[in-house]
Amino acid sequence: MRITVLGGLGAWPTAEQSCSGFLVEHAGFRLLVDPGYATVQPLLARIPAAQVDAVYVSHGHPDHCADLQPLLRARVLADRAGPPLPVYAPAGALDRLLAVDEPGLVDGAYRLAALVPGEAFDLGPFRVDTWSLPHWVPNVGARFTGRDAVLAYTGDTGSSPDLVELARDADLLIAEATYPVEIPDRHVDNLSSAAEVGRYAAEAGARRVLLTHLWPGTDPAEAVAAARRGYAGPVDVAVPGLVLPVGR
Template sequence: MRLTVLGGCGAWPTARQACSGYLIEHDGFRLLIDPGYATFPRLLDHITPDGVDAVLVSHGHPDHCADLNPLLRARALSGIPASPLALHAPHGALDAVLALDKPSMLASSYTLRPFWPGERFGIGPFTADTWHLPHFVPNAGLRLSAGGGASLAYTGDTGPSPDISRLADHADVFLSEATYLRTVPDPDDAPYLLTAHGAGMYATRAGAGRLLLTHLWPGTDENAALEAAKEAYNGPAAVALSGLVWDAAAL
Protein backbone atom coordinates (compact mmCIF):
# COMPACT_ATOMS: atom_id res chain seq x y z
CA MET A 1 0.00 0.00 0.00
CA ARG A 2 1.31 3.44 -0.95
CA LEU A 3 -0.03 6.80 0.22
CA THR A 4 0.69 10.06 -1.59
CA VAL A 5 -0.53 13.22 0.11
CA LEU A 6 -2.09 15.72 -2.30
CA GLY A 7 -2.93 18.19 0.45
CA GLY A 8 -3.77 18.49 4.12
CA CYS A 9 -4.88 22.05 4.79
CA GLY A 10 -8.13 22.60 6.67
CA ALA A 11 -10.96 24.95 5.62
CA TRP A 12 -9.35 26.51 2.51
CA PRO A 13 -6.14 25.98 0.52
CA THR A 14 -3.07 28.18 0.84
CA ALA A 15 -0.50 29.11 -1.80
CA ARG A 16 1.61 26.08 -0.88
CA GLN A 17 -0.87 23.54 0.45
CA ALA A 18 -4.06 22.07 -0.99
CA CYS A 19 -6.90 20.92 1.23
CA SER A 20 -7.43 17.27 2.16
CA GLY A 21 -6.61 14.81 -0.60
CA TYR A 22 -4.86 11.43 -0.59
CA LEU A 23 -3.97 8.98 -3.35
CA ILE A 24 -3.80 5.37 -2.15
CA GLU A 25 -2.33 2.70 -4.44
CA HIS A 26 -2.13 -1.08 -4.17
CA ASP A 27 -1.65 -3.75 -6.86
CA GLY A 28 -2.07 -1.12 -9.58
CA PHE A 29 -5.40 0.14 -8.21
CA ARG A 30 -5.60 3.88 -7.51
CA LEU A 31 -8.06 5.13 -4.91
CA LEU A 32 -8.56 8.86 -4.38
CA ILE A 33 -9.67 9.84 -0.87
CA ASP A 34 -11.26 13.25 -0.16
CA PRO A 35 -10.58 15.39 -3.26
CA GLY A 36 -10.79 18.76 -1.47
CA TYR A 37 -10.09 22.25 -2.75
CA ALA A 38 -6.98 22.52 -5.01
CA THR A 39 -6.18 18.79 -4.94
CA PHE A 40 -6.99 18.18 -8.61
CA PRO A 41 -3.87 20.02 -9.91
CA ARG A 42 -1.76 18.08 -7.38
CA LEU A 43 -3.35 14.83 -8.56
CA LEU A 44 -2.25 15.68 -12.11
CA ASP A 45 1.35 15.76 -10.88
CA HIS A 46 1.03 12.00 -10.42
CA ILE A 47 -1.61 10.55 -12.77
CA THR A 48 -4.04 11.52 -15.50
CA PRO A 49 -7.77 11.86 -14.71
CA ASP A 50 -8.57 8.49 -16.29
CA GLY A 51 -6.02 6.84 -13.98
CA VAL A 52 -8.26 7.10 -10.91
CA ASP A 53 -10.09 3.81 -10.30
CA ALA A 54 -12.40 4.90 -7.45
CA VAL A 55 -13.08 7.78 -5.07
CA LEU A 56 -13.81 7.52 -1.33
CA VAL A 57 -15.11 10.57 0.56
CA SER A 58 -15.33 10.90 4.34
CA HIS A 59 -17.93 13.70 4.43
CA GLY A 60 -19.54 16.42 2.38
CA HIS A 61 -17.65 19.57 3.36
CA PRO A 62 -16.11 21.19 0.25
CA ASP A 63 -12.55 21.12 1.61
CA HIS A 64 -12.94 17.33 1.29
CA CYS A 65 -14.83 16.92 -1.98
CA ALA A 66 -14.97 20.13 -4.09
CA ASP A 67 -12.33 18.97 -6.58
CA LEU A 68 -14.43 15.95 -7.47
CA ASN A 69 -16.10 18.35 -9.91
CA PRO A 70 -13.04 19.05 -12.10
CA LEU A 71 -12.07 15.38 -11.96
CA LEU A 72 -15.46 14.33 -13.31
CA ARG A 73 -15.44 17.14 -15.87
CA ALA A 74 -12.05 16.00 -17.13
CA ARG A 75 -13.25 12.43 -17.48
CA ALA A 76 -16.58 13.37 -19.10
CA LEU A 77 -15.59 16.24 -21.39
CA SER A 78 -11.97 15.82 -22.46
CA GLY A 79 -12.48 12.86 -24.74
CA ILE A 80 -10.35 10.62 -22.53
CA PRO A 81 -11.91 7.14 -22.61
CA ALA A 82 -12.83 6.34 -19.02
CA SER A 83 -15.35 4.01 -17.45
CA PRO A 84 -17.82 5.42 -14.90
CA LEU A 85 -15.94 6.28 -11.72
CA ALA A 86 -17.18 4.57 -8.54
CA LEU A 87 -17.90 7.23 -5.89
CA HIS A 88 -18.12 5.89 -2.34
CA ALA A 89 -19.46 8.41 0.18
CA PRO A 90 -21.93 8.66 3.06
CA HIS A 91 -25.52 9.04 1.89
CA GLY A 92 -26.12 12.59 0.65
CA ALA A 93 -22.52 13.74 1.15
CA LEU A 94 -21.92 14.43 -2.56
CA ASP A 95 -25.31 15.94 -3.41
CA ALA A 96 -24.03 19.53 -3.49
CA VAL A 97 -20.89 18.94 -5.54
CA LEU A 98 -22.71 16.69 -8.02
CA ALA A 99 -25.35 19.41 -8.46
CA LEU A 100 -22.79 21.96 -9.72
CA ASP A 101 -23.46 20.82 -13.30
CA LYS A 102 -26.62 19.71 -15.04
CA PRO A 103 -27.11 15.99 -14.39
CA SER A 104 -26.83 14.93 -18.03
CA MET A 105 -23.38 16.46 -18.40
CA LEU A 106 -21.63 14.21 -15.88
CA ALA A 107 -24.08 11.33 -15.51
CA SER A 108 -22.03 8.91 -17.60
CA SER A 109 -18.80 9.71 -15.74
CA TYR A 110 -19.64 8.21 -12.35
CA THR A 111 -21.54 5.57 -10.41
CA LEU A 112 -22.66 6.61 -6.94
CA ARG A 113 -22.19 3.99 -4.22
CA PRO A 114 -23.44 5.51 -0.95
CA PHE A 115 -22.83 3.90 2.43
CA TRP A 116 -23.76 4.44 6.06
CA PRO A 117 -20.84 5.05 8.43
CA GLY A 118 -20.35 1.78 10.29
CA GLU A 119 -20.53 -0.38 7.18
CA ARG A 120 -17.74 -2.51 5.72
CA PHE A 121 -17.30 -2.86 1.96
CA GLY A 122 -14.70 -3.57 -0.70
CA ILE A 123 -13.08 -1.12 -3.10
CA GLY A 124 -10.83 -2.89 -5.59
CA PRO A 125 -8.12 -4.65 -3.56
CA PHE A 126 -9.02 -2.73 -0.39
CA THR A 127 -11.35 -3.59 2.45
CA ALA A 128 -12.88 -0.42 3.89
CA ASP A 129 -14.13 -0.38 7.48
CA THR A 130 -15.98 2.77 8.53
CA TRP A 131 -16.95 4.44 11.79
CA HIS A 132 -19.38 7.26 12.47
CA LEU A 133 -17.21 9.96 14.03
CA PRO A 134 -18.55 13.27 15.42
CA HIS A 135 -18.43 16.31 13.15
CA PHE A 136 -20.73 19.14 12.06
CA VAL A 137 -22.06 16.90 9.27
CA PRO A 138 -22.11 13.08 9.05
CA ASN A 139 -18.48 11.94 8.83
CA ALA A 140 -17.02 8.49 8.26
CA GLY A 141 -13.72 7.53 9.81
CA LEU A 142 -12.04 5.18 7.35
CA ARG A 143 -9.72 2.21 7.75
CA LEU A 144 -8.28 0.60 4.63
CA SER A 145 -6.56 -2.77 4.62
CA ALA A 146 -5.02 -4.61 1.72
CA GLY A 147 -3.10 -7.75 0.90
CA GLY A 148 0.01 -8.28 2.99
CA GLY A 149 -1.68 -6.85 6.06
CA ALA A 150 -0.93 -3.15 5.50
CA SER A 151 -3.49 -0.80 7.02
CA LEU A 152 -4.23 2.93 6.91
CA ALA A 153 -6.62 4.69 9.28
CA TYR A 154 -8.05 8.14 8.53
CA THR A 155 -10.36 10.17 10.75
CA GLY A 156 -11.83 12.50 8.17
CA ASP A 157 -12.82 15.47 10.35
CA THR A 158 -13.81 14.54 13.87
CA GLY A 159 -14.07 15.54 17.46
CA PRO A 160 -13.06 13.34 20.40
CA SER A 161 -14.48 9.82 20.34
CA PRO A 162 -13.52 6.41 21.77
CA ASP A 163 -14.05 5.02 18.28
CA ILE A 164 -10.91 6.82 17.07
CA SER A 165 -8.72 4.38 19.02
CA ARG A 166 -10.65 1.46 17.52
CA LEU A 167 -10.29 2.93 14.04
CA ALA A 168 -6.53 3.33 14.43
CA ASP A 169 -5.85 0.13 16.40
CA HIS A 170 -2.31 -0.92 15.40
CA ALA A 171 -2.70 0.72 11.99
CA ASP A 172 0.54 1.05 10.05
CA VAL A 173 -0.21 4.72 9.46
CA PHE A 174 -2.77 6.90 11.27
CA LEU A 175 -3.84 9.99 9.33
CA SER A 176 -5.51 12.19 11.91
CA GLU A 177 -7.24 15.53 11.77
CA ALA A 178 -5.38 18.09 13.90
CA THR A 179 -7.06 21.43 13.27
CA TYR A 180 -5.57 23.14 16.33
CA LEU A 181 -2.48 22.61 18.50
CA ARG A 182 -3.63 21.80 22.06
CA THR A 183 -7.11 23.25 22.53
CA VAL A 184 -10.09 24.06 20.31
CA PRO A 185 -10.61 27.80 20.89
CA ASP A 186 -14.41 27.85 20.48
CA PRO A 187 -16.14 25.58 23.03
CA ASP A 188 -19.02 25.08 20.59
CA ASP A 189 -16.57 23.52 18.11
CA ALA A 190 -14.76 21.32 20.64
CA PRO A 191 -17.03 18.27 20.16
CA TYR A 192 -16.38 18.29 16.41
CA LEU A 193 -12.66 18.99 15.89
CA LEU A 194 -9.36 17.56 17.16
CA THR A 195 -5.99 18.98 18.16
CA ALA A 196 -2.49 17.81 17.30
CA HIS A 197 -1.98 16.88 20.95
CA GLY A 198 -5.22 14.90 20.89
CA ALA A 199 -4.15 13.12 17.73
CA GLY A 200 -0.95 12.09 19.50
CA MET A 201 -2.94 10.74 22.44
CA TYR A 202 -5.14 8.63 20.17
CA ALA A 203 -2.12 7.37 18.23
CA THR A 204 -0.54 6.20 21.49
CA ARG A 205 -3.72 4.54 22.76
CA ALA A 206 -4.14 2.76 19.43
CA GLY A 207 -0.52 1.63 19.12
CA ALA A 208 -0.36 3.16 15.64
CA GLY A 209 2.89 2.65 13.76
CA ARG A 210 3.11 6.19 12.35
CA LEU A 211 1.15 9.41 12.84
CA LEU A 212 0.42 11.91 10.07
CA LEU A 213 -1.24 15.17 11.10
CA THR A 214 -3.70 16.65 8.62
CA HIS A 215 -6.40 19.35 8.35
CA LEU A 216 -4.22 21.92 10.13
CA TRP A 217 -5.82 25.36 10.23
CA PRO A 218 -4.33 27.56 7.47
CA GLY A 219 -1.19 29.30 8.70
CA THR A 220 -0.52 26.86 11.53
CA ASP A 221 3.17 26.37 12.27
CA GLU A 222 3.85 22.77 11.25
CA ASN A 223 6.71 22.33 13.70
CA ALA A 224 4.49 23.54 16.53
CA ALA A 225 1.84 20.98 15.52
CA LEU A 226 4.43 18.20 15.55
CA GLU A 227 5.73 19.34 18.93
CA ALA A 228 2.19 19.22 20.36
CA ALA A 229 1.60 15.73 18.96
CA LYS A 230 4.92 14.41 20.23
CA GLU A 231 4.04 15.45 23.78
CA ALA A 232 1.62 12.50 23.68
CA TYR A 233 3.14 10.17 21.05
CA ASN A 234 6.75 9.03 20.77
CA GLY A 235 6.52 7.18 17.46
CA PRO A 236 7.39 8.56 14.02
CA ALA A 237 5.23 11.54 13.09
CA ALA A 238 4.95 14.11 10.32
CA VAL A 239 2.57 16.71 8.91
CA ALA A 240 0.67 15.65 5.80
CA LEU A 241 2.14 18.09 3.27
CA SER A 242 1.55 17.94 -0.47
CA GLY A 243 3.96 15.43 -2.01
CA LEU A 244 4.64 13.39 1.14
CA VAL A 245 4.75 9.66 0.37
CA TRP A 246 4.34 6.71 2.74
CA ASP A 247 4.98 3.26 1.30
CA ALA A 248 4.30 0.13 3.34
CA ALA A 249 6.66 -1.84 1.08
CA ALA A 250 9.55 0.36 2.22
CA LEU A 251 9.08 -0.46 5.90
Protein backbone atom coordinates in the same frame (compact mmCIF):
# COMPACT_ATOMS: atom_id res chain seq x y z
CA MET B 1 0.88 0.51 -0.14
CA ARG B 2 1.98 4.04 -0.99
CA ILE B 3 0.40 7.33 0.09
CA THR B 4 0.97 10.57 -1.83
CA VAL B 5 -0.13 13.78 -0.13
CA LEU B 6 -1.93 16.16 -2.48
CA GLY B 7 -2.64 18.71 0.25
CA GLY B 8 -3.05 18.96 3.99
CA LEU B 9 -4.93 22.12 4.96
CA GLY B 10 -8.38 22.46 6.47
CA ALA B 11 -11.04 25.04 5.59
CA TRP B 12 -9.48 26.71 2.53
CA PRO B 13 -6.40 26.37 0.31
CA THR B 14 -3.57 28.87 0.26
CA ALA B 15 -1.21 29.95 -2.50
CA GLU B 16 1.19 27.25 -1.32
CA GLN B 17 -1.03 24.29 -0.45
CA SER B 18 -4.27 22.50 -1.22
CA CYS B 19 -6.78 21.21 1.28
CA SER B 20 -6.64 17.61 2.45
CA GLY B 21 -6.38 14.98 -0.25
CA PHE B 22 -4.52 11.71 -0.63
CA LEU B 23 -3.69 9.31 -3.44
CA VAL B 24 -3.53 5.76 -2.07
CA GLU B 25 -1.88 3.20 -4.35
CA HIS B 26 -1.87 -0.51 -3.63
CA ALA B 27 -1.56 -3.58 -5.85
CA GLY B 28 -1.98 -1.46 -8.98
CA PHE B 29 -5.17 0.20 -7.68
CA ARG B 30 -5.41 3.98 -7.28
CA LEU B 31 -7.80 5.30 -4.65
CA LEU B 32 -8.36 9.03 -4.19
CA VAL B 33 -9.31 9.93 -0.62
CA ASP B 34 -11.06 13.27 0.05
CA PRO B 35 -10.46 15.42 -3.06
CA GLY B 36 -10.74 18.79 -1.29
CA TYR B 37 -10.18 22.27 -2.69
CA ALA B 38 -7.26 22.53 -5.16
CA THR B 39 -6.26 18.85 -5.02
CA VAL B 40 -7.09 17.95 -8.63
CA GLN B 41 -4.13 19.83 -10.10
CA PRO B 42 -1.45 18.02 -8.03
CA LEU B 43 -3.33 14.78 -8.69
CA LEU B 44 -3.26 15.29 -12.46
CA ALA B 45 0.43 16.18 -12.29
CA ARG B 46 0.94 12.55 -11.22
CA ILE B 47 -1.66 10.48 -13.07
CA PRO B 48 -4.31 11.09 -15.75
CA ALA B 49 -7.87 11.47 -14.55
CA ALA B 50 -8.84 8.20 -16.22
CA GLN B 51 -6.38 6.27 -14.04
CA VAL B 52 -8.20 7.01 -10.77
CA ASP B 53 -9.96 3.75 -9.92
CA ALA B 54 -12.23 4.96 -7.10
CA VAL B 55 -12.88 7.89 -4.76
CA TYR B 56 -13.61 7.82 -1.02
CA VAL B 57 -15.21 10.94 0.51
CA SER B 58 -15.41 11.03 4.29
CA HIS B 59 -17.99 13.84 4.41
CA GLY B 60 -19.59 16.55 2.33
CA HIS B 61 -17.70 19.67 3.38
CA PRO B 62 -16.07 21.22 0.29
CA ASP B 63 -12.55 21.18 1.72
CA HIS B 64 -12.89 17.39 1.45
CA CYS B 65 -14.81 16.93 -1.79
CA ALA B 66 -14.93 20.06 -4.00
CA ASP B 67 -12.38 18.86 -6.54
CA LEU B 68 -14.37 15.74 -7.32
CA GLN B 69 -16.33 17.95 -9.70
CA PRO B 70 -13.40 19.01 -11.95
CA LEU B 71 -12.08 15.44 -11.79
CA LEU B 72 -15.37 14.18 -13.22
CA ARG B 73 -15.25 16.84 -15.94
CA ALA B 74 -11.69 15.82 -16.80
CA ARG B 75 -12.87 12.24 -17.26
CA VAL B 76 -16.14 12.67 -19.11
CA LEU B 77 -15.18 15.55 -21.41
CA ALA B 78 -12.03 13.75 -22.51
CA ASP B 79 -13.76 10.39 -23.05
CA ARG B 80 -17.53 10.17 -22.89
CA ALA B 81 -17.32 6.41 -23.41
CA GLY B 82 -15.08 5.88 -20.37
CA PRO B 83 -16.29 3.81 -17.42
CA PRO B 84 -18.06 5.54 -14.51
CA LEU B 85 -15.88 6.32 -11.49
CA PRO B 86 -16.99 4.57 -8.28
CA VAL B 87 -17.49 7.22 -5.60
CA TYR B 88 -18.10 6.26 -1.98
CA ALA B 89 -19.60 8.93 0.29
CA PRO B 90 -22.23 9.32 3.04
CA ALA B 91 -25.74 9.34 1.62
CA GLY B 92 -26.61 12.78 0.26
CA ALA B 93 -23.20 14.27 1.05
CA LEU B 94 -22.41 15.12 -2.57
CA ASP B 95 -25.85 16.13 -3.83
CA ARG B 96 -25.21 19.87 -3.96
CA LEU B 97 -21.72 19.48 -5.41
CA LEU B 98 -22.91 17.21 -8.20
CA ALA B 99 -25.75 19.61 -9.02
CA VAL B 100 -23.53 22.64 -9.79
CA ASP B 101 -22.86 21.65 -13.40
CA GLU B 102 -25.21 21.83 -16.34
CA PRO B 103 -27.81 19.06 -16.14
CA GLY B 104 -26.58 15.72 -17.37
CA LEU B 105 -23.01 16.76 -18.15
CA VAL B 106 -21.22 14.48 -15.68
CA ASP B 107 -24.03 12.04 -14.92
CA GLY B 108 -22.35 9.18 -16.72
CA ALA B 109 -18.93 9.89 -15.22
CA TYR B 110 -19.57 8.46 -11.76
CA ARG B 111 -21.40 5.78 -9.81
CA LEU B 112 -22.33 6.69 -6.24
CA ALA B 113 -22.23 4.19 -3.39
CA ALA B 114 -23.64 5.30 -0.04
CA LEU B 115 -21.43 4.66 2.96
CA VAL B 116 -23.22 3.05 5.89
CA PRO B 117 -21.15 3.53 9.06
CA GLY B 118 -20.37 0.26 10.78
CA GLU B 119 -20.50 -1.74 7.57
CA ALA B 120 -17.46 -3.27 5.87
CA PHE B 121 -17.01 -3.72 2.13
CA ASP B 122 -14.42 -4.57 -0.49
CA LEU B 123 -12.93 -1.79 -2.58
CA GLY B 124 -10.36 -2.94 -5.11
CA PRO B 125 -7.60 -4.65 -3.09
CA PHE B 126 -8.87 -3.16 0.20
CA ARG B 127 -11.22 -4.31 2.90
CA VAL B 128 -12.81 -1.12 4.21
CA ASP B 129 -14.19 -0.92 7.75
CA THR B 130 -16.14 2.20 8.66
CA TRP B 131 -17.12 4.23 11.72
CA SER B 132 -19.45 7.18 12.24
CA LEU B 133 -17.35 9.92 13.83
CA PRO B 134 -18.67 13.17 15.35
CA HIS B 135 -18.71 16.23 13.09
CA TRP B 136 -21.22 18.89 12.04
CA VAL B 137 -22.27 16.71 9.11
CA PRO B 138 -22.15 12.90 8.76
CA ASN B 139 -18.49 11.87 8.67
CA VAL B 140 -17.32 8.32 8.05
CA GLY B 141 -13.85 7.36 9.21
CA ALA B 142 -12.33 4.36 7.48
CA ARG B 143 -9.74 1.66 7.89
CA PHE B 144 -8.28 0.40 4.60
CA THR B 145 -6.72 -3.04 4.96
CA GLY B 146 -4.54 -4.28 2.11
CA ARG B 147 -2.48 -7.39 1.65
CA ASP B 148 0.33 -6.27 3.96
CA ALA B 149 -0.66 -2.82 5.24
CA VAL B 150 -3.37 -0.98 7.16
CA LEU B 151 -4.24 2.68 6.64
CA ALA B 152 -6.61 4.42 9.08
CA TYR B 153 -8.24 7.72 8.13
CA THR B 154 -10.43 9.88 10.35
CA GLY B 155 -11.88 12.51 8.05
CA ASP B 156 -12.90 15.37 10.40
CA THR B 157 -13.91 14.38 13.89
CA GLY B 158 -14.38 15.41 17.46
CA SER B 159 -13.35 13.19 20.33
CA SER B 160 -14.69 9.63 20.16
CA PRO B 161 -13.76 6.29 21.76
CA ASP B 162 -14.11 4.76 18.28
CA LEU B 163 -10.93 6.51 17.18
CA VAL B 164 -8.84 4.03 19.14
CA GLU B 165 -10.47 1.09 17.40
CA LEU B 166 -10.15 2.80 14.01
CA ALA B 167 -6.41 3.30 14.57
CA ARG B 168 -5.70 -0.04 16.29
CA ASP B 169 -2.25 -1.29 15.16
CA ALA B 170 -2.55 0.69 11.90
CA ASP B 171 0.65 1.04 9.90
CA LEU B 172 -0.33 4.65 9.23
CA LEU B 173 -2.97 6.83 10.86
CA ILE B 174 -3.94 9.92 8.85
CA ALA B 175 -5.67 12.07 11.43
CA GLU B 176 -7.39 15.44 11.40
CA ALA B 177 -5.50 17.83 13.68
CA THR B 178 -6.94 21.26 12.98
CA TYR B 179 -5.41 22.77 16.13
CA PRO B 180 -2.15 21.92 17.94
CA VAL B 181 -3.56 21.84 21.50
CA GLU B 182 -6.47 24.13 22.34
CA ILE B 183 -9.72 23.77 20.40
CA PRO B 184 -11.94 26.88 20.33
CA ASP B 185 -15.30 26.45 22.04
CA ARG B 186 -17.16 26.76 18.72
CA HIS B 187 -15.28 23.73 17.37
CA VAL B 188 -15.17 21.50 20.45
CA ASP B 189 -16.82 18.10 19.82
CA ASN B 190 -16.46 18.49 16.04
CA LEU B 191 -12.73 18.90 15.39
CA SER B 192 -9.51 17.52 16.87
CA SER B 193 -6.13 18.68 18.10
CA ALA B 194 -2.71 17.21 17.43
CA ALA B 195 -2.37 16.60 21.16
CA GLU B 196 -5.53 14.45 21.13
CA VAL B 197 -4.29 12.55 18.09
CA GLY B 198 -1.07 11.71 19.89
CA ARG B 199 -2.93 10.31 22.87
CA TYR B 200 -5.30 8.03 20.99
CA ALA B 201 -2.61 6.94 18.50
CA ALA B 202 -0.50 5.78 21.44
CA GLU B 203 -3.41 3.91 23.01
CA ALA B 204 -4.22 2.27 19.67
CA GLY B 205 -0.63 1.24 18.98
CA ALA B 206 -0.57 2.98 15.58
CA ARG B 207 2.88 2.65 14.02
CA ARG B 208 3.02 6.08 12.37
CA VAL B 209 0.94 9.27 12.38
CA LEU B 210 0.33 11.79 9.61
CA LEU B 211 -1.36 14.98 10.82
CA THR B 212 -3.66 16.66 8.32
CA HIS B 213 -6.31 19.39 8.07
CA LEU B 214 -4.17 21.95 9.91
CA TRP B 215 -5.76 25.39 10.07
CA PRO B 216 -4.04 27.63 7.50
CA GLY B 217 -1.19 29.48 9.17
CA THR B 218 -0.55 26.83 11.81
CA ASP B 219 3.11 26.10 12.48
CA PRO B 220 3.61 22.44 11.50
CA ALA B 221 6.39 22.06 14.07
CA GLU B 222 3.98 23.09 16.82
CA ALA B 223 1.49 20.44 15.72
CA VAL B 224 4.16 17.74 15.62
CA ALA B 225 5.46 18.72 19.07
CA ALA B 226 1.93 18.55 20.49
CA ALA B 227 1.33 15.06 19.09
CA ARG B 228 4.70 13.82 20.36
CA ARG B 229 3.84 14.70 23.96
CA GLY B 230 1.62 11.64 24.04
CA TYR B 231 2.99 9.50 21.22
CA ALA B 232 6.51 8.12 20.79
CA GLY B 233 6.27 6.96 17.18
CA PRO B 234 7.03 8.85 13.96
CA VAL B 235 4.87 11.93 13.34
CA ASP B 236 4.68 13.89 10.08
CA VAL B 237 2.50 16.70 8.78
CA ALA B 238 0.73 16.33 5.44
CA VAL B 239 2.49 18.59 2.95
CA PRO B 240 2.09 18.47 -0.84
CA GLY B 241 4.29 15.92 -2.54
CA LEU B 242 5.09 13.90 0.58
CA VAL B 243 5.16 10.18 -0.30
CA LEU B 244 4.97 7.57 2.43
CA PRO B 245 5.40 3.83 1.94
CA VAL B 246 3.04 1.95 4.23
CA GLY B 247 3.28 -1.63 5.40
CA ARG B 248 5.77 -4.35 6.06
